[in-house]
Amino acid sequence: MNNILLIDFGSTYTKITAVDIEKEVVLGTARGITTVETDIMDGLNQAMEALFLKTGKLEFKKVLGCSSAAGGLKMVAIGLVPELTAEAAKRAALGAGAKIMGVYGNELNEYEIQEIAQLQPEIILLAGGTDGGNKEVILHNARMLTTIGKDIPVIVAGNKSVAPQVIRILLESMTEVVHTENVMPKLNELNIEPAREAIRGVFLKRIVQAKGLNKANQFVDDVVMPTPAAVLKAAELLGKGTDYETGLGDLMVVDIGGATTDVYSIAKGDPTKSNVALRGLPEPFAKRTVEGDLGMRYSATALFKAAGAKMIADYARVSTQDVEAYVKKVEENIEYLPQNDVERKVEIAMGRACTSLAVERHVGQLETIFTLLGSAFVQKGKDLSAVKNVVGTGGVIVHHEQPKEILKGATYSESTPEMLKPECPDYLIDEDYIMASMGLLGEAYPDVAVRMMKKYIVRR
Amino acid sequence: MENSKVKVVLGVIGADCHAVGNKILNYALTAAGFEVINLGVLVPQEEFVNAAIETDAKAILVASLYGHGEIDCRGLKERCREAGLGDILLYVGGNLVVGKTDFTEVHNKFIEMGYDRVYEPGILPDQVVIDLKNDLGL
Numbered sequence: 001m002n003n004i005l006l007i008d009f010g011s012t013y014t015k016i017t018a019v020d021i022e023k024e025v026v027l028g029t030a031r032g033i034t035t036v037e038t039d040i041m042d043g044l045n046q047a048m049e050a051l052f053l054k055t056g057k058l059e060f061k062k063v064l065g066c067s068s069a070a071g072g073l074k075m076v077a078i079g080l081v082p083e084l085t086a087e088a089a090k091r092a093a094l095g096a097g098a099k100i101m102g103v104y105g106n107e108l109n110e111y112e113i114q115e116i117a118q119l120q121p122e123i124i125l126l127a128g129g130t131d132g133g134n135k136e137v138i139l140h141n142a143r144m145l146t147t148i149g150k151d152i153p154v155i156v157a158g159n160k161s162v163a164p165q166v167i168r169i170l171l172e173s174m175t176e177v178v179h180t181e182n183v184m185p186k187l188n189e190l191n192i193e194p195a196r197e198a199i200r201g202v203f204l205k206r207i208v209q210a211k212g213l214n215k216a217n218q219f220v221d222d223v224v225m226p227t228p229a230a231v232l233k234a235a236e237l238l239g240k241g242t243d244y245e246t247g248l249g250d251l252m253v254v255d256i257g258g259a260t261t262d263v264y265s266i267a268k269g270d271p272t273k274s275n276v277a278l279r280g281l282p283e284p285f286a287k288r289t290v291e292g293d294l295g296m297r298y299s300a301t302a303l304f305k306a307a308g309a310k311m312i313a314d315y316a317r318v319s320t321q322d323v324e325a326y327v328k329k330v331e332e333n334i335e336y337l338p339q340n341d342v343e344r345k346v347e348i349a350m351g352r353a354c355t356s357l358a359v360e361r362h363v364g365q366l367e368t369i370f371t372l373l374g375s376a377f378v379q380k381g382k383d384l385s386a387v388k389n390v391v392g393t394g395g396v397i398v399h400h401e402q403p404k405e406i407l408k409g410a411t412y413s414e415s416t417p418e419m420l421k422p423e424c425p426d427y428l429i430d431e432d433y434i435m436a437s438m439g440l441l442g443e444a445y446p447d448v449a450v451r452m453m454k455k456y457i458v459r460r
Numbered sequence: 461m462e463n464s465k466v467k468v469v470l471g472v473i474g475a476d477c478h479a480v481g482n483k484i485l486n487y488a489l490t491a492a493g494f495e496v497i498n499l500g501v502l503v504p505q506e507e508f509v510n511a512a513i514e515t516d517a518k519a520i521l522v523a524s525l526y527g528h529g530e531i532d533c534r535g536l537k538e539r540c541r542e543a544g545l546g547d548i549l550l551y552v553g554g555n556l557v558v559g560k561t562d563f564t565e566v567h568n569k570f571i572e573m574g575y576d577r578v579y580e581p582g583i584l585p586d587q588v589v590i591d592l593k594n595d596l597g598l
Contacts, residue, residue: 081510132495133467133515187497187511277477277502369475369502371526376477378502 003027003058006437007044007065007220008227009034009213011072013395014043016051017437018058021448026432026456028055036069040216064440065220068227070211072099073203076121079105079158079183080128080137087281088183089127089157092192094288096199097229098123107137108144117148122207123199124152126166129159131185142166146173153202157183157195178202190282200225228288230439231255231393232264236286237442238391238453239266245450250387252362252422253435254355254410255394258297258334261358262394264288269364269382269420276366280380287382289362294354296347296396297334300327307353316349318342323349348405351396355409364420379420385412387422391457393430403429404460430457466596467517469508471499474532478525481554485521488585494592505536509543518596519549521588522575529556530569537574549595551588553579 002022008015014034018027032046052058075098079086082105090103101119104112116124124145128138138158145154146169153176156166160182170177178201181194203226208214213223225233231253241247250267265287271278293302304312304327309320316323326346330336338344364381390410397403404427412421434456442449468489472482479501486498497515499507508520520540524532533552540548552575556566563580570578577591592598 081514083506084510084514130515132464134513135516184514187515277500279502279507371475371477376475376502 001059001061003060004441005058005060005063006440007063008230008436009036009040009065009067009069009223010227011068011070014040014047015433015436016044016047017432017434018051018055018060019437019441019452021441021445024448024452024455026434026452027058029432029434030054034069036212040069040212041219044216044219062444063220064443065213065216065223066225066227066230066436066440067208067211067213067223069213072228073097073199073207073226074099074101074120074122075125075199076101076116076119077103077125078108078127078141079103080134081105084187084281085127085129085158085184088190088192089125089195091190091284091287092157092183092195093125093199094290095192095229095232095284095286096196096203097226097232097288098199100290107140110147113144113148117150121152122210123202124154125195125199126154126156127158127183129162130187131160131182133159133187135159135162138162138166139169142169145170148173151175153178153206155180155195155198155202157181157198160185176202176206188281190284192284200229224440224443227436228262228290230436231262232286232288232439233442234435234439234449234453235264235266235391237438237446237450238457241450242446245447247450248389248454250384251389251391252359252384252387252410252425253391253393254359254397254407256351256354256396256406257295257394258396259292259295259299261291261294261354262288263291263358263362265362265382265384265387267382267384267387269384271379272383272386273377276377276379279378283364283382287362289358291354291358291361294358296350296354297330300331300350303327303350303354306357312346312349312353315352316345318345322346348400348402351400351406352409355406356413359410359421360416360419366418366420381420383420385420385423388425389428390422390425391428391430391435393433393435395433398430398433403427427460428457429460432456465493465495466598467495467497467515468519468521468592469497469499469511469515469517470521470523471503471508472501472523472525473503473505473508474524474528475502476524476526476528476532477501478523478554481523481525485523485585485588488589489592492589505532505539508536509539509545512540512545512548513543517548519551519592522550522552523554524552524556525554527555527558529554533570533575534573549592550575551577551579551591553583553588555581
């Protein structure tokens with residue numbers, strides 16, 4: 001028996017993928033409605049029935065799950081300087097697959113504590129100070145957090161010199177306080193891996209239970225990570241490969257949803273042009289960003305504001321009035337699908353605008369500086385201009401007839417030459433929607449996962 | 461213990477790319493027992509301030525060699541005060557202005573701008589180390 005079942009408890013759908021790891025094939029996929037409010041097993045059973053109708057009855061030697069149900073893993077990140085430790089903490093949380101509710105810097109005040117309480121984070125990541133650096137602010141913030149009046153798991157990833165004190169303070173009112181390495185041990189040195197691991201540990205231990213996902217436990221061996229972390233893991237495997245299976249090299253993944261657009265990149269992002277100085281915080285090799293204002297349904301109006309009617313209308317070659325009318329329609333009825341040619345064009349253009357803006361916010365920028373010796377360039381963020389593969393995943397792209405048209409937004413544009421977007425990539429589509437599953441599978445069978453992704457995620 | 465060392469922030473300010481003196485100072489200050497947070501070249505004012513906050517540095521050493529020092533360095537003291545670093549030491553050195561201006565004039569101008577010490581071209585790193593130790597009471 002070589003069958004493994006991989007489950008993604010999504011916010012709307014519970015998606016399941018059955019694979020045979022001996023033959024390295026997808027046996028079938030199916031979905032049911034996510035039923036986390038009542039019993040998570042209802043939706044799962046519904047999906048299983050749909051699967052067995054296609055494949056016949058299957059037995060599984062292992063069942064693994066990831067989850068973004070019930071709003072995903074909600075986190076708040078706290079640091080000292082907004083551009084430094086607060087940013088590092090935010091990146092660690094994003095890399096762990098969290099949904100960032102808020103990022104705070106400097107000394108927290110009472111209002112901010114109230115705000116954090118209202119945001120109802122499931123984990124707080126507390127950073128601040130390089131090792132041996134500023135001590136006062138993280139101590140102050142720990143004391144402030146004890147006044148929040150709630151028992152929230154806190155991960156401490158700040159100045160190691162005061163970590164024991166910080167933990168002692170927090171333990172006065174919190175039951176779960178986890179210590180890990182500093183997210184920024186030295187200035188401009190990013191160390192987010194230990195914090196990511198710690199977040200995952202707390203997720204496994206506490207959050208799975210709190211969200212009622214443990215009800216699936218008789219059936220599912222483990223809900224091992226949040227869904228975005230599984231996608232990041234899959235992207236990393238597909239890009240880097242393993243010792244026995246080569247990967248595709250540097251790549252980017254775009255996942256557009258109804259409410260958000262996620263972008264992942266697997267690349268170092270060093271400058272590709274000469275005479276360029278790197279500035280700012282170093283970037284993680286496997287980087288994830290999420291845009292809460294770019295999405296196709298819940299965020300349609302926000303997208304309309306961020307992109308502007310003209311950008312969408314220009315992509316679609318329709319009038320701005322048509323765009324406005326369509327955006328209004330889908331916002332009022334999120335189930336709405338395009339009914340005619342104009343609407344189909346606008347739908348594609350909206351997807352392309354999501355891709356374009358989300359990728360622009362993800363990639364690095366080049367700034368020209370004029371010096372006495374001619375012009376020099378300063379690069380902030382990752383140079384992804386040489387990235388060869390752009391992968392599309394997520395419901396919007398996977399179920400679309402012309403996914404490539406949507407993904408084209410990821411490419412470099414002469415109108416914004418400072419954005420270091422991929423210059424001439426190939427477009428690959430995750431047609432069977434298996435990336436999250438492959439991230440899960442990759443935990444135990446990395447070689448199989450890489451080979452299967454290379455087989456199932458295809459060039460278009 | 462690496463972390464008990466006194467930390468100083470070092471960098472070349474503004475649109476200036478001169479890297480050699482920066483490397484020499486980095487070497488000399490490290491050899492003298494300081495932990496140097498070297499920001500390199502092309503450093504905006506806010507990065508000096510951010511680095512000093514996060515690392516709890518005791519001094520910021522600013523270099524400028526391309527003649528636009530006055531424009532680039534103005535306002536750093538105010539920025540430090542704003543960020544709660546009113547007591548941090550500020551040193552500046554290099555070719556701070558274009559042409560053969562009398563150095564006393566340059567010196568006074570930068571002192572007025574809030575810098576604690578101003579160095580003219582040709583000063584050796586040893587002098588900076590001695591001054592730092594004196595000013596910090598080491």
